[in-house]
Amino acid sequence: MRGVTRGALTAFSLSGLAAASLAVLPATAEATPPDGVTGKILYQRTVGDTDYVLREITILPGGTTGWHFHDGTLYAFVKAGKLDHFGSNCKSDGKYRTGDTFVEPSNQVHIGKNLGKTPIVLEVLYVNPHGAPLSEDAANPGCSFQ
Template identity: 60%
Template sequence: MRTSARAAVVGASLIGLSLVPGAAQATPGGPGVSGKVLAQRTVGDTDYVLREITIPPGQATGWHYHDGTLYAYVKHGTLSHFNASCTSDGVYKKGSFLKEPSGADHVHIGENRGATDVVLEVLYVLPHGAPFSQDAPSPGCELP
């Protein structure tokens, strides 16, 4: 999984040489959570979007899912990642890669429990025209 995520991010970087920057859209979540589109391209019926996501200390993305697969690289900080059963499915430190599968059955949240910003470089592989994420209700459980 980590090798495929690394390959996807490297591939996105290579594709990025010919991409056009686009407008940023907000990421659901706490104050200061932001996203900036670095590059995007549509091939057939698939959108490839490379974004930089910043999560300040003590903030989270909000519960959500994606209509396509995401591949992320942790550029700075440590991301704590939880699934809909409120169990940790990974703690990702600087230099780590993670993959988020698509679909409403993969609701998750990312939190910054550290003292510095978490900065992610994320490749979104989405059906053409799909939003970056779909908000999901809190599963109503306590995060560890």
């Protein structure tokens, strides 16, 4: 599991927080925008030069986050479903089920997919440099799948 860490949210209690759609920059010709992803920002605060944003994200069956990266670190908790996560090397770097936690380090291109039959619900805490977007679209790094 290169670049993604399980169990990193034990100190974080994200219960009771709600959903948000992935905020991304406008898509470019090579970008792979999300499909079947919705959500809502529940909490947002800036402390010094750091933005903290808490969102609940839903990925419908067959949905994908599209290839993207984050300028900061993302901490996630799987409230429901199973997320299949792939890195820029085109290999799976995690299958996260209900109750699992994981971390996405900054500036690593990846994609999340819902290959199951039920929606995935994630509670996500973004820790970003002030003013940075929550995620940025990226081109498919050469994988045979989207």
